[in-house]
Amino acid sequence: MCLGIPGQIVAISDPDSALGIVDVSDVRREINLVCVVSDDHPIEACVGDWVLVHVGFAMSRIDEREAAATLKILEELGEVDPELDAMRMADHA
């Protein structure tokens, strides 16, 4: 119940109630976005965001830069697998 799942906001369905459509591994569902909307990041800016979805609510925006930074630390800790690395670079291209 506490796990939550990452999903990507693909559309805003009801801006007044802060509802949007989130794609979670190809399943689409209307999700409440109140907790990821702020003055700095209005609802229109949310499309394309990756969010952590939890029992029908987007609870946090997933920060791609931080994710990359964490992975970089992991990488520096051990040998880098060149093939997997190449794959990942391709994904981000």
Add this chain to the structure above:
Amino acid sequence: MKYVDEFRNPNKAKALLREIEKLIARIEICRHRSLSLMEVCGGHTHTIFKFGVETMLPDAVELVHGPGCPVCVLPMGRVDDCVALAETPGVIFTTFGDAMRVPGSKKSLLQAKAGGADVRMVYSPLDALKLARLHPEKEIVFFGLGFETTMPSTALTILQAEREGIRNFSLFCNHITIIPTIKAILDSPDLQIDGFLGPGHVSMVIGTRPYRFIAEHYRRPLVIAGFEPLDVLQSVWMLLKQIAEGRCEIENQYNRVVPEDANREALAAVNLVYELREFFEWRGLGSIDHSGVRLRAAYARYDAERKFSVPALRIADPKSCQCGEVLKGVIKPWECKVFGSACTPETPLGALMVSSEGACAAYYQFGAIRRQKQGTNAA
């Protein structure tokens, strides 16, 4: 965004384990005893068993599974209250799936449903509110439980009900708060914890600051951890690094999701709707001051405890079950006398054997290797 795969990469796990070994060689305590690291959150317990993280780690690191499974820590009387609400004429009782099979003193919600009560599994409290719109002639009760992770979702649902003027919706509030819980663990005399894996998703709501007292007053490190196997391993490595360097800090491994600051919107809703209870009764841990919340008087009409009469009886656990000791991390699930015999996922005696986040269920499902390892050690 292929984060999931990247945080499961076995080569990186191996590299991390090598670094963990190096750190252990530097830690003085490890020459005398193993280090006890507690994962507070049931989500971590699940990851640890599912991916065999425990079996990967060297013996010098012991993971102690904390009380972070919200269904598991509810005393049996609370399950009985759910059943009583579900059996009230005109009520549709809605709940997350995890709670359906948790045994009460007489029956579980699933058994109540089989007996004719209208119990429905929902994914979100918003689905329960939808039922209230669809069935104005019925009373919809939602079983609200969980730490700060789920609190905003029920608070926001109540605010939505208020906005729409929906009156046939109420919450049976069993939310609990994380900080008093960790404090109770730290104050518990039969428990020696060297460091904590902090709950990732609670922290995305409360931020990283509320944990500071753990480092400052109790001199224990805490690393807020994500839920993939590499997240857990990296967090263990970060804890060991602190211990090796003689530091005690609150660190955040999961900063791709958890910001330093609390989620303002989420907390505003929580503070508007809920207030602290003087105390809340936990399974195994007893009564902990200010560890639960209830609805404020202004939202009384959405409070199932005020709207209906719930028995609210204190029911002792069956004698044979040792859920309390497992919840406190004093014994391992497989050390419970009835583990795997009288208590199995098919015939659970305690919630820990039912919930996907429960330590006993996780051990039962994925723990065979570990038990074999223990067996070999003992021989």
